[in-house]
Amino acid sequence: MFLLVILAMIAGFMALQLYRVLGKRTGHEQPLPKPAEDRAPLTLVPRPVEAIAESREPASRLVEPKAESGIRSIISADSSFDVARFLQGAQAAYRMILExxxxxxxxxxxxxxxxxxxxAFVAAIDERKEAxxxxxNRVVSIEKAIVSDAVLDGKVARITVRFDADIVAITRDAESVxxxxxxTDAVETHDVWTxxxxxxxxxxxxxxxxxDEA
Known part of the structure; x- marks a missing residue:
């Protein structure tokens, strides 16, 4: 009988430990966010919990010195903001907007x-059609994209990015001439977009x- 009591106590202890481990919420019970289907060039996806512990200092190779203070303010106001992901989205937006x-x-x-x-874009498009x-045109490559300025005004964030790109540009008239x-010749362009x-x-x-142009 004494042995049975000991075994029962051990079983009860193990069951309690399993409950403590398996009964806790992990924070991932909700479905993970799905990527936007068509239109999210600058949508910022929250980083996994495990990655939040890493340094959130703006990377010097992605941000010019004068923009670092503004980037820190934006990160402080929105912990999901990530400079590298923003620049990836900005490059996608650069292509999409130009196209x-x-x-x-x-x-x-x-x-x-x-x-x-x-x-301004629509006015230029209308003028082009009238002529x-x-x-x-097509973007051959984006050689560089770097944050050159950043400002947080209340809840409104403004981030300026300098793009260095190679673009092939051709204009045809109504007769396709x-x-x-x-x-065959790409044009080196330097744009500053906010x-x-x-x-x-x-x-x-x-x-x-x-x-603007750089």
């Missing part, structure tokens, strides 16, 4: 850009708010 402009796709420009930038010109550019977003808003997308 939308070249192709005259105003619908896609609606959700990729702020109103002022969109209106009967067509663009056959090439009037400018070459398919993206904006209200942190922790329901819209996860960053939008292009300003454009």
């Amino acid at each position: 939308s402009y070249w192709q005259g796709d105003t619908e896609q420009l609606d959700w990729l850009t702020e109103a002022g930038v969109r209106d 009967g010109h067509k663009l056959e 090439v009037i400018a550019g070459s398919m 993206f904006t977003r209200t942190l922790k808003s329901s819209d996860p997308n960053w939008k292009l708010a300003d454009t």
